[in-house]
Amino acid sequence: MGTVITxxxxxxxxGKTTTVVNLGASIAETGRTVLLVDFDSQGNLSSSVGADRSRNGIYQVISGDVSAEEAIQETPQPDMSIIIGGSDLTGASVELVNEDRREYYLREALAPVVDRFDYIFIDSPPSLGLLTLNALVAANHVVIPLQCEYFALEGLTQLLQNIKRVQTSFNKELELFGILFTMYDKRTRLADDVVQEVIGYFGKRVFRTIIPRNIRLAEAPSHGIPVNLYDPACVGTRSYQKLSEEVLNRVKTTTAR
Ligand SMILES: Nc1ncnc2c1ncn2[C@@H]1O[C@H](COP(=O)(O)OP(=O)(O)OP(=O)(O)O)[C@@H](O)[C@H]1O
Ligand SMILES: [Mg+2]
Incomplete structure (x- = not known):
């Protein structure tokens, strides 16, 4: 089965969406196949790869209108595909509330295609609602991006409690795969303090690669391409490539256990 990371x-x-698209592209560059799933009504991930937003997406898949297979689109990055998301997902969380097994919709929707890809990356919205719950139930790993700033840790306890709840009630396989620092600015001492505090608490779960603030990472989405295709030599590209090596190694060690 492919490795599913939310x-x-x-x-x-x-930096959730930025990480999904650029880490996905870096892994696809190594020849592994990657499927991105945009499970956010903002649809930022879909725009980041210039996807056709008029086509069927993950909402139609969870509604049972089309198969996951039919919703897959190619992206500008070879070996990386996407199932788009968008505003119709706002309705999904309301529609699902009264359904039995409402936590399993995304997992079941993706089940027919998980074996086709080496990696499936699910982008989730900025809330702890039913969509994020579905994204956690569908995955075997979760990555938590944290911005290097004072309020970064706010809400982290609540997120970790949600992950625990998913592990005990819905999906025993779910593992906290790693914590990723993003938008690091070396000019601020505060960023270092935050990083040290989190390492003190989470130890090896924190990725050694820290993604710096880099304007190219912010520019690439408006061109509908990942940063490695936009500016192959920039710091943003190199950091996500470094992160991809770390992720691939970590997957190896977790599966070897
Ligand atoms: N390392 C970086 N350097 C510079 N800009 C960045 C970096 N990472 C992300 N950004 C920019 O910061 C903004 C927020 O990033 P992003 O959309 O990835 O966050 P998100 O967690 O997905 O947000 P949301 O919660 O709204 O979905 C975007 O405009 C993005 O281009
Ligand atoms: Mg996002």
């Missing part, structure tokens, strides 16, 4: 943090703007 990127979650209910705090907005911490």
């Amino acid at each position: 990127f979650a943090n209910q705090k907005g703007g911490v």
Whole structure:
């Protein structure tokens, strides 16, 4: 089965989507196949790869209108595909509330295609609602991106409690795969303090690669391509490539256990 990783943090703007697209592209560059799933009504991930937003997406898949297979689109990055998300997902969380097994919709929707890819990356919205819950139930790993700033840790306890709840009630396989620092600014001492505090608490779960603030990472989405295709030599590209090596090694050691 492919490795399914959900990127979650209910705090907005911490780099979830940026990480999904660029880590996905870096892994696809190594020849592994990657499927991105945009499970956010903002649809930022879909725009980041210039996807056709008029086509069927994950909402139609969980509604049973189309198969996951039919919703897959190619992206500008070879070996990386996407199932798009968008505003119709806002309705999904309301519609699912009264359904039995409402936590399992995404997992079941993706089940027919998980074996086709080496990696499946799920982007989730900035909330701890039913969509994020579905994204956690569908995954075997979760990555928490954290912005290097004072309020970064706010809400982390609540997120970890949600992950525990998913582990005990819905999905025993779910593992905290790693904590990723994003938008690091070496000019601020505060960033270092935050990083040290989190390492003190989570130890090896924190990725050694820290993603710096890099304007190219913010520019690439408006061109509908991942940063490695936009500027192959920039710091943003190199950091996500470094992170991809770390992720691939970590997957190896976790499966070897
Ligand atoms: N390392 C970085 N350097 C510079 N800009 C960045 C970096 N990472 C992300 N950004 C920019 O910061 C903004 C927020 O990032 P992103 O959309 O990835 O966060 P998010 O957690 O997905 O947000 P949301 O919670 O709204 O979905 C975007 O404009 C993005 O381009
Ligand atoms: Mg996002």
